[in-house]
């Protein structure tokens with residue numbers, strides 16, 4: 232049996248799943264990996280995880296040909312499942328994920344093409360291939376040889392981006408998406424903010440209850456019991472536990488919204504000229520200890536995020552060498568480079584179409600970073616019913632508007648943290 236993943240950072244374990252998949256799944260079938268949230272299900276319509284057990288696995292010659300295999304244990308807030316069927320669409324039907332009426336799932340369930348495992352090839356995961364091709368370099372140079380080693384992933388991004396570019400928007404939204412102002416705004420730019428009056432670092436340390444002189448980039452010295460195992464994330468669950476508590480995380484949420492309203496929103500509104508801005512209701516939190524790896528090459532449009540998203544990357548620790556985010560400067564340019572930043576800076580870029588990824592952290596420091604998205608109001612559908620099912624204002628997104636004569640901005644609709652913002656900061 233595939234060893235189940237822990238409730239935290241389930242997505243990070245997809246690589247492990249891929250490595251073992253061929254042993255358990257029929258080579259002609261397709262697997263769909265997705266993550267279900269118990270609390271989110273209950274919020275919606277009272278549905279629980281029981282439907283998974285009602286759909287029995289069909290096994291032939293020791294290999295799964297159809298059904299749902301749960302990968303996490305009972306009693307957890309989240310459940311990871313592998314859905315096996317002939318096609319991804321069939322798998323979605325089995326898991327009732329199409330349309331999302333009963334079972335909301337990750338914004339883009341990752342399809343695992345089993346044809347690649349058909350031959351008895353040894354699968355080497357992205358970060359390991361990159362490490363080999365670059366000679367475990369601290370500063371990766373993307374030579375043609377290094378790029379060739381990750382061509383499989385890059386080809387998938389190109390295909391996904393081309394598919395996403397076929398999406399259409401209403402005339403008003405499209406006009407703004409085509410504007411020069413938006414083209415300028417979405418260029419990769421590092422901006423400064425006042426890291427003292429905006430207490431992002433302080434609030435984050437508080438919610439994690441970090442005592443004494445331990446710096447954030449030394450977190451691995453406090454939480455290291457599961458080091459060496461890419462499956463076991465119990466210590467990370469423990470480390471980030473405060474984020475799962477609505478009361479404990481409130482100060483951090485307040486600091487985040489203050490930063491949005493006072494730094495990001497005025498900057499966006501001045502450039503685009505809007506009186507409404509949509510923003511991610513809770514930031515994604517990334518903690519990458521030494522020798523950990525998080526996410527391979529992708530662009531956010533592959534996950535159905537709408538075109539008007541401006542990505543924001545805010546480090547709470549110094550970004551150095553492999554301990555950073557790599558991105559390209561223009562969609563498809565593939566001139567990958569790491570961000571070199573420190574707390575008090577944030578980078579805005581068009582992650583919707585610019586490929587970005589992390590590599591294995593080969594430094595001896597932990598990286599802690601936040602990432603989130605803002606959309607100039609005119610670039611996103613106002614009718615909630617017409618918004619992307621996984622990216623609605625009031626859940627994934629919050630919304631703010633310019634507040635009358637004073638000219639200040641105020642949150643008018645507030646969403647809530649969920650597994651779509653990444654683990655572990657889900658509802659209490």
Ligand SMILES: [Fe+2]
Pocket residue numbers: 529530531582587
């Ligand atoms: Fe992304």
